Amino acid sequence: MSLLNINYLNIVYKVKGKKIKAVKDLSLNIESEDSVGIVGESGSGKSTFAMSILSLLPKEITEITGDIIFDGTDLLKIDEERLRQIKWKEIAYVFQKSMNSLSPVHKIGLQMNDIYKIHEANATDKDTKERILELFNLVNLSKGVYNLYPHELSGGMIQRVSIALSLLHYPRLLILDEATTALDVVTQGQILEEIMELEEKLKLTRIMITHDVSVVSLTCKKVAVMYAGYLLESGYVEDVFSLPKHPYTRELLNSYPSLTGERNRLKGIPGSFPDLSVVHRGCIFADRCKDSMDICFVREPKTVEISNDWKVACHLVGGEYNG
Numbered sequence: 001m002s003l004l005n006i007n008y009l010n011i012v013y014k015v016k017g018k019k020i021k022a023v024k025d026l027s028l029n030i031e032s033e034d035s036v037g038i039v040g041e042s043g044s045g046k047s048t049f050a051m052s053i054l055s056l057l058p059k060e061i062t063e064i065t066g067d068i069i070f071d072g073t074d075l076l077k078i079d080e081e082r083l084r085q086i087k088w089k090e091i092a093y094v095f096q097k098s099m100n101s102l103s104p105v106h107k108i109g110l111q112m113n114d115i116y117k118i119h120e121a122n123a124t125d126k127d128t129k130e131r132i133l134e135l136f137n138l139v140n141l142s143k144g145v146y147n148l149y150p151h152e153l154s155g156g157m158i159q160r161v162s163i164a165l166s167l168l169h170y171p172r173l174l175i176l177d178e179a180t181t182a183l184d185v186v187t188q189g190q191i192l193e194e195i196m197e198l199e200e201k202l203k204l205t206r207i208m209i210t211h212d213v214s215v216v217s218l219t220c221k222k223v224a225v226m227y228a229g230y231l232l233e234s235g236y237v238e239d240v241f242s243l244p245k246h247p248y249t250r251e252l253l254n255s256y257p258s259l260t261g262e263r264n265r266l267k268g269i270p271g272s273f274p275d276l277s278v279v280h281r282g283c284i285f286a287d288r289c290k291d292s293m294d295i296c297f298v299r300e301p302k303t304v305e306i307s308n309d310w311k312v313a314c315h316l317v318g319g320e321y322n323g
C-alpha cells in the first residue's frame with residue numbers, strides 16, 4: 001500500500017535575486033514498511049526533498065510545487081494545525097544534530113515528558129515516564145539516561161535519545177537525515193541494527209538520507225539516487241546496486257570502497273557539480289558523463305520504468321536509445 005506518493009515535486013530557493021533549483025520534477029512512491037535510502041553527493045537536494053515532507057523549509061525563501069500525498073492527504077495543501085497533528089504522531093524527523101533542539105539546562109526525561117504531552121495532554125506523569133523508559137529499552141539506553149542532561153551523553157547516546165524521541169508517538173514514517181553520519185563506524189552499525197529491529201517490531205516506514213551508499217546497501221530495501229535536484233535512478237537495492245543503469249549511479253558506487261571488501265582504489269567523479277541557479281539544457285549529468293551522446297546535451301531524458309519499480313532517467317535506457 002502506498003504511504004507516501006510524491007508527484008512532480010519542484011523546490012526553488014530564492015536567494016539574493018537568484019533562483020536555486022534544489023529539487024526538479026521529483027516523483028517517488030513509497031510503500032508502507034518500505035525502507036528507502038536517498039543517496040547522492042552533497043548539494044544534490046536530499047535534505048531539501050526530505051524536509052519539504054514536513055514543511056520544514058524556510059517559507060520566505062522557498063517556492064514548492066507538486067504533490068506530497070501522505071496516506072491520502074496532500075501535505076503541501078494542509079493548514080498549520082493539521083500539519084502539527086501529523087508531525088511526531090504520523091511522521092517524525094531525526095536530524096544529524098537533532099539534540100540541538102533540546103535545552104542544555106533540563107534533564108532528558110523532563111524534556112521528553114514535555115514533548116510527549118504536546119500530543120497527549122491527558123497522559124499522567126507515570127504513564128509518560130513508562131513510555132519513555134520503554135523506548136529507552138528499545139534503543140538500548142539505560143533508564144539512568146532519564147535523569148541526565150544532554151551534555152552528559154556521548155554522541156551515540158545522543159542519537160539514540162533522538163531516535164527514541166522521534167518514536168514517542170508511534171509515527172508511521174520515520175525520516176532519518178544523516179542521523180548516524182557523525183558517529184564512529186561501530187556505534188553507527190549498532191544504531192542501524194537497532195533501527196532495523198525497531199522497524200520490524202513497529203511496522204515503520206523509513207526514509208534514510210545519506211551520502212553513504214554502504215549504509216543504504218546494508219539497511220534499505222530500496223534506493224533513490226539524486227543528483228543536482230534530479231532523481232536519476234530508483235528501485236530495489238538488489239537491482240540498482242548490482243546492475244546500475246544510470247552512469248551516475250555507477251560512478252557513485254565506484255567512488256565508494258567495495259562493499260564486499262575488495263580493495264578498489266577510491267575515485268572521485270571527474271568534472272564539477274552544476275550551478276543550480278543556471279538554466280540547464282538536456283541531462284543535468286551530461287557534462288560529467290562518460291557515456292553522454294549528442295542528445296544528452298539537448299533533451300532532458302524521460303524517466304523510464306525498466307522493470308518492477310526500477311526507474312531510470314537516462315537516454316541510454318529510454319526511448320529510441322534503448323540499449
Ligand SMILES: Nc1ncnc2c1ncn2[C@@H]1O[C@H](COP(=O)(O)OP(=O)(O)OP(=O)(O)O)[C@@H](O)[C@H]1O
Nearest residue numbers: 013015020022041042043044045046047048049276
Ligand atoms: N536555506 C537555503 N537557502 C538557499 N539555498 C539552499 C538552502 N538550503 C539548501 N540550499 C541549496 O539547495 C541545494 C540542495 O541542498 P541540500 O542541502 O538539499 O542537498 P543535500 O543533498 O542534502 O546535501 P548535503 O548532503 O550536503 O546536506 C544546494 O545547492 C544548496 O546550496
